Amino acid sequence: MIALTRYSLSMLVRGQAYIAPFVLFGTAIVVLTTNDLGPITGTYSACALTQFVCGLWFTVAIVNTEDRAQRSMTVVAAGGQRRVLAANALAATVVAGGLTAIGVAYPAFSGTHTVTAADLAVGALAQLVCGVAGVAVGLLCSRVVIPKAGYAVFASLAAIGALTMIPPVPPVSPVMTLLSGPEPAGRMLAPIAAFGAFAVAMLVASVLIAEQVARRQD
Template structure:
């Protein structure tokens, strides 16, 4: 599995599909958090939002690096469609963890905040939660599930709109609403962790749905 994950990441680098979402993430984090002050949980809310959008984009880029023929060869060599899908998800998780580290640390040095351990825990959980949700959505918007690029773009925009603008839709909306509220960080940990668990369930479900759709297409 390690070799498959490294292969997925290397294909992403070779395709240069990482450049646009990486630039978007870096630009948004810098613009939204530099010289910011006040409760850092609110700042982490902005980082979590951009994490969701960028991880959707990164996941689509990872899955779409191979055309149908190349992916068929990879599936045969790897021993099954599920193993390749899991490797794609793990590669996206590596990217998600890296972006979360940047989104967690940069606002502290670029703004003026009183930071407690609970703030860091909530910020990390929130960004990972939104990142996993973005990965789940990206997998379902990839070429495996939606072969036509135009439809995939509309599906991606719809997913971003619904999950970020409709606040009751979990897990992104509730996490953003909670971090933007006046709730104490230590009281946020439980609800944010629950949303994190939900995002993992969504990610597992998206892998199973994508695998089922690919099998039906074959």
């Protein structure tokens, strides 16, 4: 699995498909958090939203790096579609972890905030939760599930709208609402961790669904 994950990351770098989502992430973080005032947890809400969108984009980029013939060979060599999809998801999660480090540190130094350890923990956990949710959605919007690019774009936009604008739909919207609320950071850890478990369940389900769809298309 480690070798497959490294292969997924290397293909992402070689194809330079990481540039657009990384530029989006960097631009959004700088624009939305530089010289920001007030509770830093509110600032982390914008970072979490950015993580979700970029996590989705990075995942699609990772899965779509190989064309159909190349992916078929990778699946055979790896021993199955599920292993390749799991490696793709793990690679995208690694990327989300790297972006989380930036998304937690930059707002703390660029704005005027009183930052505690609980604030940093909440910010990191919330961004990881939204990043993993983005990976889960990205798998279902990739070429493996939706072969036509136009339909994939519409599906991605619909998913982003549903998970960020409909409050009851977990985990992204509730996490953003929680971060923007008046609760102290210490009290946010437990509910955000619960949403994290939901995001992991989403990811597992997405891998299984993508595997079944890919088998039928093959």
